[in-house]
Amino acid sequence: MKKHVHQNIGTCSSHTHVTLEDGIVTHVKIVGGCVGNTQAVCRLVRGRTAEEAIALLEGIRCQNGTSCPDQLAKAIHEAMAKDEE
Secondary structure: OEEEEEEOOOOOEEEEEEEEEOOEEEEEEEEEOOHHHHHHHHHHHOOOEHHHHHHHHOOOOOEOOEOHHHHHHHHHHHHHHHHHO
8 A cells, every 4th residue: 555645736735645555546635625626536536546547637727737636646646656666
């Protein structure tokens, strides 16, 4: 199990916590941002493979060329990289 905290850049949310277990997203929490939307995004990616979640979220734009879902995709990428170490 790999837990990772990502410092969000360019969004209203400040951090994204993600846990991967055997390549599956098992826990996600986005701190700050639009609470209803971030809760929904977190629920929708739970149980998906890391690759599926990234494909769904990467590149979504809200402001400053990024979004909370895009930052979540970055957090998952980072957690996967940790998993490979």
